[in-house]
Amino acid sequence: MDETTGVPMHEHEEVAIARTEALFREVNERIAESAKRFESHEAEFVCECSDPTCVHRIAAPLDTYESVRECGTQFLLAPGHADERVERVVRERPRYAIVEKFQERVAALVRSLDPRASTA
Numbered sequence: 001m002d003e004t005t006g007v008p009m010h011e012h013e014e015v016a017i018a019r020t021e022a023l024f025r026e027v028n029e030r031i032a033e034s035a036k037r038f039e040s041h042e043a044e045f046v047c048e049c050s051d052p053t054c055v056h057r058i059a060a061p062l063d064t065y066e067s068v069r070e071c072g073t074q075f076l077l078a079p080g081h082a083d084e085r086v087e088r089v090v091r092e093r094p095r096y097a098i099v100e101k102f103q104e105r106v107a108a109l110v111r112s113l114d115p116r117a118s119t120a
C-alpha cells in the first residue's frame, strides 16, 4: 500500500472517523447482546465504517463478531467500505470485511472508546 499519496488528514477528521466507527460499534454491541439473549448464532450487524450515513447491514456469525471485538482497533465492515487512509482489511468474506486501524491517532482514539477496554 502506498502511504505517500493523499493529503495529510486533519485532526478533526480523524476524530470524526473514530467517533463514527465507535458509535456503530456501540450499536453492534447492543445487537450482539440481544442475539445472545435469544441464543442465536448469527445477527444482522450495522456496518462500522467511517461514513455516518452508511445504513448497510451485515449478516455475520456471532463468533466472528466476538473475534473482531477482541481487538479494540478492529471493525466489522461491509466489503468495500474500508477507508484506506486509516484502516487495512485483515480478512475479507463475501458478506463482510474485517479491518484494523493502522493510522496511529485513529487507532488510539477508537481504543480509548472501546466499550470492552476495561477487560483488556
Ligand SMILES: [Zn+2]
Residues within 6 Å of the ligand: 047, 048, 049, 050, 051, 054, 055, 056, 077, 078, 081
Ligand atoms: Zn459502511
